[in-house]
Amino acid sequence: MTSAGSLLQLVRRGEATTRRDLIRVTGLSRSTVTQRVDMLLAAGLLRESAGESEGRGRPSGTLGFDEDHGHILVALLHIGRAELAVLDLGGRVLRRSSYPITIGDGPERVLGEVEERLGELVREVGVDPAETIALGVGVPGPVDVSVGRVMQPPVMPGWHDYPVRDRLEAHLGRPVFVENDANLMALGEQRTRWPDAPSMLLVTVGTGIGAGIVIDGTLYRGVDGGAGDIGHIRMHGREERCACGAAGCLAAVASGRALLRALSELGKDVSVVADVRDLVQHGDPDAVGAVRTAGQLVGEVLTTVVSVLNPEVLVVAGELADTDGHFVSGLREVIYQRSLPRATRNLQVVTSDLGSAAAIAGVAELVVDEVFAPAVVDERLAAAGV
Numbered sequence: 001m002t003s004a005g006s007l008l009q010l011v012r013r014g015e016a017t018t019r020r021d022l023i024r025v026t027g028l029s030r031s032t033v034t035q036r037v038d039m040l041l042a043a044g045l046l047r048e049s050a051g052e053s054e055g056r057g058r059p060s061g062t063l064g065f066d067e068d069h070g071h072i073l074v075a076l077l078h079i080g081r082a083e084l085a086v087l088d089l090g091g092r093v094l095r096r097s098s099y100p101i102t103i104g105d106g107p108e109r110v111l112g113e114v115e116e117r118l119g120e121l122v123r124e125v126g127v128d129p130a131e132t133i134a135l136g137v138g139v140p141g142p143v144d145v146s147v148g149r150v151m152q153p154p155v156m157p158g159w160h161d162y163p164v165r166d167r168l169e170a171h172l173g174r175p176v177f178v179e180n181d182a183n184l185m186a187l188g189e190q191r192t193r194w195p196d197a198p199s200m201l202l203v204t205v206g207t208g209i210g211a212g213i214v215i216d217g218t219l220y221r222g223v224d225g226g227a228g229d230i231g232h233i234r235m236h237g238r239e240e241r242c243a244c245g246a247a248g249c250l251a252a253v254a255s256g257r258a259l260l261r262a263l264s265e266l267g268k269d270v271s272v273v274a275d276v277r278d279l280v281q282h283g284d285p286d287a288v289g290a291v292r293t294a295g296q297l298v299g300e301v302l303t304t305v306v307s308v309l310n311p312e313v314l315v316v317a318g319e320l321a322d323t324d325g326h327f328v329s330g331l332r333e334v335i336y337q338r339s340l341p342r343a344t345r346n347l348q349v350v351t352s353d354l355g356s357a358a359a360i361a362g363v364a365e366l367v368v369d370e371v372f373a374p375a376v377v378d379e380r381l382a383a384a385g386v
């Protein structure tokens with residue numbers, strides 16, 4: 001792991017910020033490091049600030065990943081809304097927009113509009129479309145990342161096995177990465193807030209329920225991209241109809257959608273998940289009780305997950321996380337009561353304050369990891385004859 005691409009990764013991850021660090025971390029000779037760093041500088045991948053002179057020899061500057069030499073496009077698809085963004089390579093948002101969609105309209109219509117609006121957004125930012133590095137797409141369903149397709153998604157009718165990646169790549173002429181939305185949030189949260197946690201679990205509870213797992217800084221997707229898909233686990237003794245067509249799923253009893261249904265049956269005036277949150281914040285006892293019970297039900301399923309994974313951090317995200325602590329305290333109570341002490345001794349249960357910024361940060365991390373992976377960079381340098 002001492003190629004030019006590997007040196008770039010060390011700088012990108014903050015493990016080395018000077019030539020001297022690179023020599024120390026890799027054990028390479030000064031002349032080899034100089035040659036590889038110069039190669040990365042020439043390719044515009046690294047930049048070096050003027051450093052202070054340290055006595056004899058050349059001053060040692062600070063090395064950094066050049067975050068301005070391209071941009072990343074983001075398209076996050078939710079059940080009823082799409083968010084688009086243009087980022088620099090450091091994940092900073094240059095511009096974003098959001099508009100309503102119906103995911104059930106199917107891929108042709110939804111992706112057609114994404115293509116059109118992404119083009120508009122790029123024009124508005126005024127960046128050169130030729131400098132688009134890649135597009136990252138988040139979807140509320142399981143993804144086979146090897147082919148960039150959504151597989152048997154419970155709440156995305158018409159999307160099963162549709163070539164999302166191939167279609168968008170053909171349109172953009174750039175690499176496209178399709179990923180489950182909870183996975184993106186988990187990756188963004190881990191890299192931004194918990195970079196040292198060896199095992200992190202994120203559960204997101206909004207209209208639906210999803211979870212993402214990051215182990216040793218890497219997403220754990222499972223064999224078929226189904227890891228963390230906890231929303232449609234069947235709950236013993238429950239018969240409520242679920243949006244996926246089955247009955248008694250966790251999402252049918254504990255998601256924002258389930259709470260909307262339960263509270264409107266009680267005569268409450270609620271139509272979106274934010275209304276449930278408002279009721280809780282105004283101290284409505286039915287809403288507080290329902291949200292707390294939902295937290296307990298999610299906690300029941302997470303008790304098993306926590307025992308299998310023994311994570312250091314459990315992040316609770318999504319609209320229901322932000323309900324004056326009622327959802328999270330229900331969830332926490334059940335997890336701590338029902339788990340063995342060893343599974344929870346070092347567990348922190350926290351809420352996310354990143355919101356949709358977590359998924360956007362996740363796209364930046366995912367895309368940069370893929371496009372600037374050591375082997376990919378080395379290949380590109382070789383092809384360029386540097």
Ligand SMILES: [Zn+2]
Nearest residue numbers: 232242244249
């Ligand atoms: Zn279901």
